[in-house]
Amino acid sequence: MTASFSDFIERETQRRRTFAIISHPDAGKTTLTEKFLLYGGCVEIAGVVRGRKTERAVTSDWMEIEKQRGISVSSTVLPFEYEGFRINLLDTPGHHDFSEDTYRTLMAADCAVMVIDLAKGVEPQTIKLFDVCKLRRIPILTFINKVDRPGLSPLELMSEIESKLGIEPVPMNWPVATGIDFRGLVDVTTEQVNLFEQSSGALRVPYRTIDLPHLRELDLREGIAETVIEEVELIHSAGARFSSARFLTGEATPVYFGSALKNYGIEQFLQAFLAFSPPPRICHSNIGPIVPSRNEFSGFVFKIQANLDPRHRDRVAFLRVCSGRFVREMEVLHTRTGKRMQLRQAHLVFGRERETVEEAFPGDIVGLVNPGAFRLGDTLCERQPIAFEPLPQFSPEHFATIRCADTSRRKQFERGLIQLIEEGAIQSFDDPRSNSRESIIAAVGELQFEVVQHRLKSEYQTDTTIARLPFKFARWVLPRDGETSLPRLQLPFAARLVRDQYGGTAILLTSQWDCDVLARDNSGVRLSAARETGGLNHFDNRSANVG
Numbered sequence: 001m002t003a004s005f006s007d008f009i010e011r012e013t014q015r016r017r018t019f020a021i022i023s024h025p026d027a028g029k030t031t032l033t034e035k036f037l038l039y040g041g042c043v044e045i046a047g048v049v050r051g052r053k054t055e056r057a058v059t060s061d062w063m064e065i066e067k068q069r070g071i072s073v074s075s076t077v078l079p080f081e082y083e084g085f086r087i088n089l090l091d092t093p094g095h096h097d098f099s100e101d102t103y104r105t106l107m108a109a110d111c112a113v114m115v116i117d118l119a120k121g122v123e124p125q126t127i128k129l130f131d132v133c134k135l136r137r138i139p140i141l142t143f144i145n146k147v148d149r150p151g152l153s154p155l156e157l158m159s160e161i162e163s164k165l166g167i168e169p170v171p172m173n174w175p176v177a178t179g180i181d182f183r184g185l186v187d188v189t190t191e192q193v194n195l196f197e198q199s200s201g202a203l204r205v206p207y208r209t210i211d212l213p214h215l216r217e218l219d220l221r222e223g224i225a226e227t228v229i230e231e232v233e234l235i236h237s238a239g240a241r242f243s244s245a246r247f248l249t250g251e252a253t254p255v256y257f258g259s260a261l262k263n264y265g266i267e268q269f270l271q272a273f274l275a276f277s278p279p280p281r282i283c284h285s286n287i288g289p290i291v292p293s294r295n296e297f298s299g300f301v302f303k304i305q306a307n308l309d310p311r312h313r314d315r316v317a318f319l320r321v322c323s324g325r326f327v328r329e330m331e332v333l334h335t336r337t338g339k340r341m342q343l344r345q346a347h348l349v350f351g352r353e354r355e356t357v358e359e360a361f362p363g364d365i366v367g368l369v370n371p372g373a374f375r376l377g378d379t380l381c382e383r384q385p386i387a388f389e390p391l392p393q394f395s396p397e398h399f400a401t402i403r404c405a406d407t408s409r410r411k412q413f414e415r416g417l418i419q420l421i422e423e424g425a426i427q428s429f430d431d432p433r434s435n436s437r438e439s440i441i442a443a444v445g446e447l448q449f450e451v452v453q454h455r456l457k458s459e460y461q462t463d464t465t466i467a468r469l470p471f472k473f474a475r476w477v478l479p480r481d482g483e484t485s486l487p488r489l490q491l492p493f494a495a496r497l498v499r500d501q502y503g504g505t506a507i508l509l510t511s512q513w514d515c516d517v518l519a520r521d522n523s524g525v526r527l528s529a530a531r532e533t534g535g536l537n538h539f540d541n542r543s544a545n546v547g
Helices: 003-014 029-039 064-069 096-106 124-135 154-165 212-217 224-238 244-248 266-276 407-423 447-460 512-521
Strands: 016-023 076-082 085-091 111-117 140-145 168-171 173-176 184-187 192-196 207-211 252-257 283-285 288-290 298-306 315-323 331-334 339-342 346-350 353-356 365-369 379-381 391-394 398-403 427-430 440-443 465-469 473-478 496-500 505-509 526-528 530-533
Touching (some): 016 124, 029 266, 096 124, 096 298, 096 391, 111 124, 140 266, 154 168, 244 252
Parallel strands (some): 111 140
Antiparallel strands (some): 076 085, 184 192, 283 288, 331 379, 346 353, 346 365, 398 440, 473 505
């Protein structure tokens, strides 16, 4: 292909920004998502997360159970244009029971926004998700939310971020008081203050700008102006300066304060995000680094979602474009199967809405209607076979059997269960020695069972019952390098040998003690606490022996 075509790919790549939002539940992730869409021009009036009985549910929460419970349990893709940039917002589940879905989504992101509640500080789920970003060296911008409510002092939060997360926080703005005294935000670099008008949060909030010393002239509660001026001076004297290099390597995080509910500081934060966040990254494959400007198209499937449109019982595979240009109806190579296929039904997906996509570029997310052809982690490419890093499937912590008592709905039940397993929401195991047709379902978090039952009822009109099993761990048995058969195993008394949904061999165990005994009695056997989906043997060889 010509140099001009490569330049075209490079220009389109440079204006892409693909990121995910991470937070502890109730920190304001879904509200911040909605406000990004407000400022991006996708909605005229922002939906309100609180008071869902009187307000419409936010755009990103499309499942009925999400609307009822006010939580996000699925990942959605929200693309929008803003100031010449193409932004792909990957909205992740906020509940810790769905951390596996969040992990897979972060593998498709180039950057993350970490939301912290001013009142609660750095919470456990935030730490877990931060660790994933740190492991993958994903740059993180921090937004400290709910600044208009009582909470920790800003200086306390800076110390907590550094001590709990091990990353240098660099304050980029600073609140003029908090709680009921909150009036605005100081730009630490320019020392200009944005003073906000009262806001309902439904529309963009007006503000006026003054210089920092003029805070003393405002009608503020005694001591507030001097405290803010002293704290900004302290920030300067501490020598904290934003470094793009340290940000991009995950060593430092720029910190912004604001209120997602009231729109305070949202516009400024969005502009800072565009200034600092990186364009689509280099992706690692079995043949080496794949640069976005590579002429040949490539991408990987990081999510599968059934029934985005309840009128069509279809499945959408979300593909992250890694290099080249995607064109609808193009022919690609499906690396796992070795087959060539034509991608006729391709969509841009906005929540549950969709529109046909004609072309896409690195960083974009394309929804491919999936007739059962794709699995999580699959790579699609144009010419030379390549495979990107596999997606991990972690050891479940909850196991159960699920039954459909109504035999007339058996076909719908089985179809629904297969689709939910394909999504990766749950895992499935079968005991080859059992005469029962019942499958064992397993999940990292217990709430996933409730979601499965709810979706089988609402999407497939199938009532189910779940019976818990005593297992707490799964260990996959891997063949040794160069061998195709599995070794003989010595199993603890309560353990069960099963097959997973892909035909892999696994052992279900009831306690950590049994895991230790299994590892001790089978010291020459490769046991893994995670199963990798997608990729090639180049990556499979990295599986660790885990007890």
